[in-house]
Amino acid sequence: MEIKFAGAAGTVTGSKHIITLWDNKRVMLDCGMYQGLGKDTFKLNNEDFADPNEIDAIILSHAHIDHSGLIPKFVKDGYEGDIYCTEATYALCEIMLRDSAYIQEADVRYSNKRHGRDGDQAYQPLYVASDAERALQQFVVIPENEKTKVLDGIEITFIPNGHILGSAAVFLNIDELSVQHTLLYTADIGRYKTSLIKDPEPVPQADYVICESTYGDRLHDYAVDAEQMVLNSILHTIKEKKGKLIIPAFSVGRTQELVFALNKLDLHGLLPDIKIFVDSPLATDATNITKKFAHLLNKEVQRFCKSRNDPFGFQKLHYVKNQEESKRINASEQPCIIISASGMADAGRVKHHIYHAIEKTKNTLLFVGYAEPNSLAGRLQNGDQKVTIFGDQMQVNAETKYIKSLSAHGDYKEMIRYLSSMNPGRIKKLFLVHGEESVRQTFKEKLKGAGHHSIHTPAKNETFKT
Ligand SMILES: [Zn+2]
Incomplete structure (x- = not known):
């Protein structure tokens, strides 16, 4: 062999x-x-x-x-x-x-x-x-x-x-x-x-x-700490800075994990009254497939499914349907949470969201997964102060944060x-x-x-x- x-x-x-x-x-x-x-x-x-x-x-x-x-x-x-x-x-x-x-x-x-x-x-x-x-x-x-x-x-x-x-x-x-x-x-x-x-x-x-x-x-932090860190970022960005919290996330796995975590935070009354957008057609499809294969998920999610039905759907959460809607969110200055793909931010709608948000200090870019060091997410995770997006050189004024434990x-x-x-x-x-x-x-x-x-x-x- x-x-x-x-x-x-x-x-x-x-x-x-x-x-x-x-x-x-x-x-x-x-x-x-x-x-x-x-x-x-x-x-x-x-x-x-x-x-x-x-x-x-x-x-x-x-x-x-x-x-x-x-x-x-x-x-x-x-x-x-x-x-x-x-x-x-x-x-x-x-x-x-x-x-x-x-x-x-x-x-x-x-x-x-x-x-x-x-x-x-x-x-x-x-x-x-x-x-x-x-x-x-x-x-x-x-x-x-x-x-x-x-x-x-x-x-x-x-x-x-x-x-x-x-x-x-x-x-x-x-x-x-x-x-x-x-x-x-x-x-x-x-x-x-x-x-x-x-x-x-x-x-x-x-x-x-x-x-x-x-x-x-x-060594990763504990997952419980990660939920608290996500919540801290939300409160700091939405309530204190009145900005947007943009989370580049892989469509499969990471997005569903985040949505489930936000759903639980909301059930405990911990989320401010804002909109949460999942802006990735692929993530929306992947979420539906995840529901179909619920038997592969852990006991906590299965229990949740039995008692409350949908782990990936709640009132504040909105799955963006088309590009026009995505562009409207880009243009809006309303504080909100945007979960969008791709996780490395080299492609997909999240690149547009970052492009529109990166030069404003009120916004936060929250990274929750691995990114190759040369990708846009990788460079931002490494603390680069200037990045090129769509051929334009941009100054990184938005806050950047990285939670490693959600890997x-x-x-x-x-x-x-x-x-x-x-x-x-x-x-x-x-x-x-x-x-x-x-x-x-x-x-x-x-x-x-x-x-x-x-x-x-x-x-x-x-x-x-x-
Ligand atoms: Zn993999």
Whole structure:
């Protein structure tokens, strides 16, 4: 068996790992897009990382675009095989891959217009809506915790890992005639006792482990403190400064978590009398899918559903329906809360909200999730005082705040806890991916302290042979 680390090796986005068997049959774990890497992003996403005719199956851990986003491109380039995932992941991919195609097309249209390119000179989108539709036809849904044969010699089991709705680690039983291997791909490891999703499930012993490392150098605050911090930001911005509170948030997961937290704060009478807007068509769709898969949510949300029906709907909350309404909110000076995508603020309606709000001290930009350091959200989180948005240089006068504990990724203690259902002494090799380089190195040391050995931090396109 050979493992090739074709993406997310030294970066947090662009996940794709290719397993090749003795007979040259190949599966690819995830087919993710790079995000938030500035000018390099488009180039990285256009790189050929594998021959689509040489991959026999794709196993998709979850719907986030940095894990699923290049599937339509791979299909456009000729991939005709199956794409395996859980039912909720498929439901989310239906909306997310269509949305991603829409963003690719819109971005290229904008760039061509801005740089006066047309005809043969025009930039081309990575893929278009019809590619996403075709890709969706190739999805095969399989149940969680059921061993399923995907190729001769490879059986997989999806084990829910508490990251987002439908997300799962992938456990592979690999049979190479005389040799049997087991491999665990953790994908993105969720957290224990989150406000929405059930805890990660324990994983069986594996010979080889490909483990994420996004927050391998960090401990999160408690989630309860995060709710209090959100409330403090609301009261400070709305009541004292009479400004807008803008929260860039991923449409899937983070938005629903925030809405549920605000719903509970409102039930306790703690919210001022203002409007809260969810301004992202994708987030609205994702919220409906989350309700449909309520059985995947934790006990607290399920209890809430039984007693009060809708965890994601209450009187102050308004889901913005169209662009015109979004523009009206941009133009309004009324204090309000706006939750909008994308989380890294490089695209989507939140970029417009930030553009209109960033130069006024009365407003607050509240960040609640990971952002690549080069993305707009990343630069603002890092304290940049000047940023360029839509080609205009803007002075950052609005307050910027960052709550780290709302992450959908476990911190290093949670990741070590996740791996603790295995005996570290029996893991032959532990590969760290999906983390910035310095973070991976720190996590490696933490893992050594927890009894892990033979830890490797592969470079991009590095291969490992058993
Ligand atoms: Zn993810």
